[in-house]
Amino acid sequence: MVAGEIVAAARREGRRILCEDEAKEVLRRAGVPVVPCRLAASEDEAVALAEEMGYPVVLKVRSPLIVHKTEAGGVALDLRGEAEVRRAYRGILSRAAALDPRALVSVQPMAPPGREVIVGVTGDPHFGPVIMAGLGGVLAEILEDVSFRLLPVAREEAVRMLRSLRGYRLLAGYRGVPPADIEALADLLVKVSGLMEAHPEIGELDLNPVLVYERGLVVADARLVLAG
Amino acid sequence: MGQKAEVIARLFYPRAVAVIGVTASPERVGYNLLESIVSAGFKGRIYPVHPRLETLAGLPVYRSLEEVPGPVDLAVVGVNQLAALEVVEECGRKGVKGVVLVAGGFKETGPQGEALEKRLVEVARRYGMEVVGPNTLGLLNTHAGLNATFYPLGELPRGSASFITQSGGVGLAILQKARDEGLGIGKWVGVGNRSTLEPADYLEYLAQDESTSVIGLFLEGTEDAGRLARVAGKVARQKPVVVYKVGRSGRADFAALTHTGSMAGSYRMYRQIFGEQFGLLMVENTLAMVAACKALALAPRPAGNGVGVVTHTAGPSIVFLDEVAMGGGVFPAFAPETMEKIKGILGENPPVVLKNPLDAAGQGMQAATFGRLLEAVAQDPGVNLLAAIFCQHRHWRCPTPEILAVRERYGKPVVALYIAALDEVRPERDILQGRGVPVYLTPEEASWGATALIHYALRRGEGE
Numbered sequence A: 001m002v003a004g005e006i007v008a009a010a011r012r013e014g015r016r017i018l019c020e021d022e023a024k025e026v027l028r029r030a031g032v033p034v035v036p037c038r039l040a041a042s043e044d045e046a047v048a049l050a051e052e053m054g055y056p057v058v059l060k061v062r063s064p065l066i067v068h069k070t071e072a073g074g075v076a077l078d079l080r081g082e083a084e085v086r087r088a089y090r091g092i093l094s095r096a097a098a099l100d101p102r103a104l105v106s107v108q109p110m111a112p113p114g115r116e117v118i119v120g121v122t123g124d125p126h127f128g129p130v131i132m133a134g135l136g137g138v139l140a141e142i143l144e145d146v147s148f149r150l151l152p153v154a155r156e157e158a159v160r161m162l163r164s165l166r167g168y169r170l171l172a173g174y175r176g177v178p179p180a181d182i183e184a185l186a187d188l189l190v191k192v193s194g195l196m197e198a199h200p201e202i203g204e205l206d207l208n209p210v211l212v213y214e215r216g217l218v219v220a221d222a223r224l225v226l227a228g
Numbered sequence B: 001m002g003q004k005a006e007v008i009a010r011l012f013y014p015r016a017v018a019v020i021g022v023t024a025s026p027e028r029v030g031y032n033l034l035e036s037i038v039s040a041g042f043k044g045r046i047y048p049v050h051p052r053l054e055t056l057a058g059l060p061v062y063r064s065l066e067e068v069p070g071p072v073d074l075a076v077v078g079v080n081q082l083a084a085l086e087v088v089e090e091c092g093r094k095g096v097k098g099v100v101l102v103a104g105g106f107k108e109t110g111p112q113g114e115a116l117e118k119r120l121v122e123v124a125r126r127y128g129m130e131v132v133g134p135n136t137l138g139l140l141n142t143h144a145g146l147n148a149t150f151y152p153l154g155e156l157p158r159g160s161a162s163f164i165t166q167s168g169g170v171g172l173a174i175l176q177k178a179r180d181e182g183l184g185i186g187k188w189v190g191v192g193n194r195s196t197l198e199p200a201d202y203l204e205y206l207a208q209d210e211s212t213s214v215i216g217l218f219l220e221g222t223e224d225a226g227r228l229a230r231v232a233g234k235v236a237r238q239k240p241v242v243v244y245k246v247g248r249s250g251r252a253d254f255a256a257l258t259h260t261g262s263m264a265g266s267y268r269m270y271r272q273i274f275g276e277q278f279g280l281l282m283v284e285n286t287l288a289m290v291a292a293c294k295a296l297a298l299a300p301r302p303a304g305n306g307v308g309v310v311t312h313t314a315g316p317s318i319v320f321l322d323e324v325a326m327g328g329g330v331f332p333a334f335a336p337e338t339m340e341k342i343k344g345i346l347g348e349n350p351p352v353v354l355k356n357p358l359d360a361a362g363q364g365m366q367a368a369t370f371g372r373l374l375e376a377v378a379q380d381p382g383v384n385l386l387a388a389i390f391c392q393h394r395h396w397r398c399p400t401p402e403i404l405a406v407r408e409r410y411g412k413p414v415v416a417l418y419i420a421a422l423d424e425v426r427p428e429r430d431i432l433q434g435r436g437v438p439v440y441l442t443p444e445e446a447s448w449g450a451t452a453l454i455h456y457a458l459r460r461g462e463g464e
Helices: A003-012 A020-029 A043-053 A082-096 A137-143 A155-163 A168-172 A182-198 B003-012 B029-039 B081-094 B111-126 B168-180 B199-207 B225-235 B266-277 B286-298 B314-326 B336-346 B367-378 B400-410 B422-434 B443-458
Strands: A038-040 A057-062 A075-079 A104-109 A115-124 A128-135 A146-150 A202-212 A217-219 A222-226 B016-020 B045-049 B074-077 B098-101 B130-132 B138-141 B146-149 B158-165 B185-190 B214-219 B241-245 B281-283 B307-311 B385-391 B414-419
Touching: A003 A020, A003 A222, A020 A057, A020 A202, A020 A222, A038 A043, A043 A057, A043 A082, A043 A104, A057 A082, A075 A082, A082 A104, A115 A168, A115 A182, A128 A137, A128 A155, A128 A182, A146 A155, A146 B225, A146 B266, A155 A168, A155 A182, A155 B266, A168 A182, A182 A202, A182 A217, B003 B098, B003 B130, B003 B138, B003 B199, B016 B029, B016 B081, B029 B045, B029 B146, B074 B081, B081 B098, B081 B111, B111 B130, B158 B168, B158 B199, B158 B286, B168 B185, B168 B214, B168 B286, B199 B214, B199 B225, B214 B225, B214 B286, B225 B241, B225 B266, B241 B266, B241 B286, B266 B281, B281 B286, B281 B443, B286 B443, B307 B314, B307 B367, B314 B385, B314 B414, B314 B443, B336 B367, B367 B385, B367 B400, B385 B443, B400 B414, B400 B422, B414 B422, B414 B443
Parallel strands: B016 B045, B016 B074, B074 B098, B098 B130, B158 B185, B158 B214, B214 B241, B241 B281, B307 B385, B385 B414
Antiparallel strands: A038 A104, A057 A075, A057 A104, A115 A128, A115 A202, A128 A146, A202 A217, A202 A222, B138 B146, B138 B185
16 A cells, blocks of 8 residues: 555544554655554464564554553563563553553564664644654653754755754764764655655654664654644 | 735835824824834825824825825825724725734734734735735835834934844834944834735845845744745845844744654744754844844955954953854964964064964054054965954054955955944944944954854855
């Protein structure tokens, strides 16, 4: 399914929020590396998917009604065997039941740790669609070290955008820590910019976290909201 | 020229102005609108309109706009918001090009005012008219002797710095400070509620206005910010744009579902998009706005960011260096030839440290010596811009002729910092500024001026 079809399907169901698997499919189609996210229709299927992907795995609740998965107790990380998967599966669904009895569970491989970055697009009331990049996790929230640009951004601007982060050295390397793949990160920003140009019906996009490695990167979680 | 820009040109250069809502009471807005226009020396036709008055300010008063004998380009409207719509409708029937509407009580007051403003825009659209405001002080153009505000300011110094301001009051602060600084004004407009004209529209007009050489923009915020940033970035290719955005402490209220949205901060977004992405010079206060515009209006652009400083007092040069370095300036070590020249002037072992900034202490207080040092530094290949820092003194004259000689002989821009009370140096300042050397009284303002020149010498960004 191409991005436009995924978006159209959500619209038909009267949804503005795309689920993680749908958002990641849109990104994958745009050439963005994502951690695969597959839906399990049953506990047994969750185990089968985990075995196929190889441990450790992550289980997450999958519901258009549950935007903040962690807060809803809908994320189980670093599951290392069948028993853990089964327990997590049941736990996630029982906690989700009150919010959405039709919630499903997705299974994904546990991505190796990397430098956490947030990339997003938001509809700003003054500027319209703006792209954002920032250092992830605690640094983003406490220091609010983020950089905004009006869309579209070309590659040179994407690099400048990253350089303007106060914590840029955390990406560029420091005290013997090798540099993260800044080229790949700039590529990601350009791809997200292109995706927004091709699909103006996308209102907001949140890739959080993006795990940046010494070579390459991967989007570990993603949210997509259609324009209202 | 675009359609809006053509109408805006007509509003800044009207052949005839009607003033609607005039009164005989000096405490009323209508009276002051007329006095402003008359006292600024407007040469076109002026038609005061009032249903009962016969004459005002020596001019015949017309009972209605319909009775005005000739065409009217600009109507300046002093009536309140409830009467405004009918007046604007009359303007439309008369074929008026645009209206300055000073009345408040529109969008800025809530849903009822918003509905009123929507109707206002509908009327204006129907007749193809533009509205400056509502909720504005109005507009000015010294090149047409036009003061279409309710602040009679007399004759303003004419010049090439033009301003677009989202606040009448801040706009006045800029205007009055510019006057004190000896900075000539070209055009000035308070955009008010931006009903039919956005700051970007005025900017597009000023970009191709030949009498404007630098544009200052004071912003509170606009839903048109994306277009404004793009237009400003493009305009800055032809002439410098200086942006002052208020709201450092503010947090914009985003009703966003995602984390990205919830972290958005409006001031930061303006700073990053206007400043970093589109390469515009951002300033943080009114003084810096005027200081920057003055340098850009008077001095040529330096060929690079190398700054050479000559002074007889260290502190101000340190403050200056600190600010300018933040804005991208560098203070290169002098070349060996320059050092030789300096030693030739000050002696082999003067009781000062020979470096850039060059603090010549006691010897630098002599205007002739100061001038020779400035000349030596001006010839240094790493120096693109000169700063002359001198504390005015009762018995030691300022190096004004020396600065002018260096400025003219070497062609490099010079920024002068004369530490003094304005009254003591006004004649010297006016001589220097008349010949392309901006003069400042405080090290901060001098640094903002120098930074502006360097910024537009180095400019990077999408509008490059």
